[in-house]
Amino acid sequence: MDLYEHKILLVxxxxxxxxxxxxxxxxxxxxxxxxxxxCLEAEAACRREAPHLILLDVMLPDGDGxxxxxxxxxxxxxxxxxxxxxxxxxxxxxxxxxxxxxxITKPFLPEELILRVTAVLKRVYRxxxxxxxxxxxxxxxxxxxxGSGVVRRRHTADSANxxxxxxxxxxxxxxxxxxxxxxTAKEYAIIEKLSENRGRIVTIDALCxxxxxxxxxxxxxxxxxxxxxxxxxxxxxxxxxxHLLTVRGLGYKLV
Amino acid sequence: MxxxxxxxxxxxxxxxxxxxxxxxxxxxxxxVVVLNLVICIVSMFVYVKKNVTNIGGGExxxxxxxxxxxxxxxxxxxxxxxxxxxxAMLLDGEGHELWSYQKPAELADSYSRTDIARMTRWYLDGYxxxxxxxxxxxxxxxMEKDTVWKYPVEFSISWIDYLKQVGLYFLLINIAWIxxxxxxxxxxxxxNRERARIEWIAGISHDIRTPLSMVMGYADTLEKNGELSEExxxxxxxxxxxxxxMKELIADLNLxxxxxxxxxxxxxxxxxxxxxxRSVAAAFLNDDSEGNLQIEVEIDGKAExxxxxxxxxxxxxxxxxLILNSIxxxxxSEALEIRIRMWEERRHLWICFEDNGAGYSEEVLRxxxxxxxxxxxxxxxxxxxxKKIVTAHGGRVRFGNREEGxxxxxxxxxxx
Numbered sequence: 001m002d003l004y005e006h007k008i009l010l011v012x013x014x015x016x017x018x019x020x021x022x023x024x025x026x027x028x029x030x031x032x033x034x035x036x037x038x039c040l041e042a043e044a045a046c047r048r049e050a051p052h053l054i055l056l057d058v059m060l061p062d063g064d065g066x067x068x069x070x071x072x073x074x075x076x077x078x079x080x081x082x083x084x085x086x087x088x089x090x091x092x093x094x095x096x097x098x099x100x101x102x103x104i105t106k107p108f109l110p111e112e113l114i115l116r117v118t119a120v121l122k123r124v125y126r127x128x129x130x131x132x133x134x135x136x137x138x139x140x141x142x143x144x145x146x147g148s149g150v151v152r153r154r155h156t157a158d159s160a161n162x163x164x165x166x167x168x169x170x171x172x173x174x175x176x177x178x179x180x181x182x183x184t185a186k187e188y189a190i191i192e193k194l195s196e197n198r199g200r201i202v203t204i205d206a207l208c209x210x211x212x213x214x215x216x217x218x219x220x221x222x223x224x225x226x227x228x229x230x231x232x233x234x235x236x237x238x239x240x241x242x243h244l245l246t247v248r249g250l251g252y253k254l255v
Numbered sequence: 256m257x258x259x260x261x262x263x264x265x266x267x268x269x270x271x272x273x274x275x276x277x278x279x280x281x282x283x284x285x286x287v288v289v290l291n292l293v294i295c296i297v298s299m300f301v302y303v304k305k306n307v308t309n310i311g312g313g314e315x316x317x318x319x320x321x322x323x324x325x326x327x328x329x330x331x332x333x334x335x336x337x338x339x340x341x342x343a344m345l346l347d348g349e350g351h352e353l354w355s356y357q358k359p360a361e362l363a364d365s366y367s368r369t370d371i372a373r374m375t376r377w378y379l380d381g382y383x384x385x386x387x388x389x390x391x392x393x394x395x396x397x398m399e400k401d402t403v404w405k406y407p408v409e410f411s412i413s414w415i416d417y418l419k420q421v422g423l424y425f426l427l428i429n430i431a432w433i434x435x436x437x438x439x440x441x442x443x444x445x446x447n448r449e450r451a452r453i454e455w456i457a458g459i460s461h462d463i464r465t466p467l468s469m470v471m472g473y474a475d476t477l478e479k480n481g482e483l484s485e486e487x488x489x490x491x492x493x494x495x496x497x498x499x500x501m502k503e504l505i506a507d508l509n510l511x512x513x514x515x516x517x518x519x520x521x522x523x524x525x526x527x528x529x530x531x532x533r534s535v536a537a538a539f540l541n542d543d544s545e546g547n548l549q550i551e552v553e554i555d556g557k558a559e560x561x562x563x564x565x566x567x568x569x570x571x572x573x574x575x576x577l578i579l580n581s582i583x584x585x586x587x588s589e590a591l592e593i594r595i596r597m598w599e600e601r602r603h604l605w606i607c608f609e610d611n612g613a614g615y616s617e618e619v620l621r622x623x624x625x626x627x628x629x630x631x632x633x634x635x636x637x638x639x640x641x642k643k644i645v646t647a648h649g650g651r652v653r654f655g656n657r658e659e660g661x662x663x664x665x666x667x668x669x670x671x
Contacts, residue, residue, distance in 0.1 A: 106467070
């Protein structure tokens with residue numbers, strides 16, 4: 001199913017806010033938006049409409065969103081994003097121990113709302129926009145294909161020869177991308193994380209998180225080893241990296 | 256590194272308000288007790304003087320004149336005795352009655368030595384009496400039955416000494432009680448007041464957020480509306496930007512009020528500050544599109560593994576506020592350098608932020624140091640929040656200027 005075909009149930013007691021948020025969602029492309037103004041309506045709408053995602057205000061006139069969330073959860077598996085106007089809720093929601101998928105604190109900007117809605121939908125319904133250009137990372141002198149987990153690098157010596165021969169560039173390209181290296185699972189996870197944040201610093205901790213999931217405590221040294229191996233595969237000169245850069249004290253950056 | 260304790264700023268606000276209430280209560284209780292004692296003693300004296308004092312034997316004897324016909328009482332004294340409903344009799348050395356005035360009929364005319372010995376201290380057939388020996392005569396003055404309670408009192412001197420000691424302890428124990436009760440009541444009172452205030456602020460900030468959502472949302476929509484004029488869109492951008500500022504103000508207000516009254520339920524968890532610091536620093540560097548910002552993070556090997564029992568969100572806030580403050584007061588437009596060091600020393604984790612900016616003004620430092628009410632002057636909300644968060648975590652914080660220029664903020668936490 002297309003991302004924008006998903007049905008969204010918006011529960012908030014303030015009609016003006018409902019109108020506004022509904023407007024944002026429609027404008028962003030979501031065509032199926034249904035509304036509820038209180039717990040009762042929300043439960044009815046949930047049964048009747050079977051929404052794919054619920055935007056739920058924490059404070060409702062006939063009960064609080066947390067207990068409504070519990071009731072709704074018995075009937076539907078649709079993900080829930082809380083809308084909260086209180087900092088106190090934030091502390092409860094932060095852990096999302098309730099099983100909610102995300103939360104947004106009022107006031108919010110439209111982009112934030114759309115971003116979160118889209119992210120949750122993608123995550124829960126596993127919608128992957130498998131655009132080829134996103135799966136292939138072109139670093140200039142090497143290309144990482146995340147689809148197959150292979151790095152192809154232009155060999156310096158080859159290109160130098162090719163230039164010296166004065167051959168055409170097409171020929172050179174074909175011949176140049178001749179060094180192939182396969183990424184290990186860990187290297188793949190690292191490069192995936194870095195490419196998602198290309199041009200931005202990814203901290204050591206975030207990388208360890210991405211590679212080892214939980215309990216990344218004390219993996220920093222192992223990470224350094226993996227980074228070195230990755231550089232050997234990616235970089236022309238691994239000891240003077242041009243793409244996989246170290247940001248001292250913080251982490252790494254892919255440029 | 257050796258640090259002088261005095262330089263650390265504490266958060267005495269709550270403590271001070273508490274102290275105030277506490278001293279008030281203790282003062283009031285002591286005042287009431289002392290006042291009661293004074294009133295009690297004074298009124299006793301006044302009453303005794305007015306009502307109880309009986310006319311003594313000596314007085315009566317003096318008013319008794321020896322005439323040729325025998326004894327005669329002056330008119331005034333007889334009036335006085337009548338008024339007090341007292342009677343009198345004079346005995347000679349052998350216990351025989353020489354004279355009497357309004358003596359109850361049931362009493363005898365002559366008394367043995369044992370009778371006299373008994374009546375000196377106690378009663379005479381149920382009548383309270385006072386004796387006065389006058390040369391070889393005994394003047395007995397009495398009152399009606401059941402008017403006076405008599406009990407001869409005597410104490411050993413050692414017992415009185417003992418009482419003095421015990422009395423001191425007794426007094427001390429009493430004072431301790433007063434202090435304890437005052438503390439309990441004041442605390443309870445303060446708690447309630449604080450809670451009401453925090454809830455009030457939380458309520459207001461809640462009520463502002465929903466309308467602000469709409470201001471923010473629609474301003475953003477207008478800003479992106481291509482049909483509007485450039486000017487109108489710019490104005491919408493200003494509204495949007497200012498509503499974001501308001502959002503932050505509300506969050507700050509809420510957080511400040513909760514931290515101020517130490518009511519913020521710290522969501523303490525196992526946090527590695529090294530991680531938190533890195534993520535905050537990286538976020539700033541990532542958002543710095545012009546590349547004017549330089550953040551150097553140095554974490555020593557031990558501090559890398561140090562864990563704190565802390566509220567991570569608040570810790571992030573602390574780091575962010577410090578970096579934001581450095582950016583805001585970078586002083587010159589050249590590249591701003593922030594150096595953040597983290598190290599462990601015995602039971603403590605130290606975190607030090609330094610920059611090469613303009614440094615804190617004297618005014619800011621003074622404000623950070625003492626808790627004076629701020630009516631006007633530089634806005635140091637961000638730094639005050641830092642101070643409150645650190646203090647709420649049982650840590651200490653010190654702000655100052657570096658000798659080579661720029662400011663520093665040094666924090667110390669107790670590691671878990």
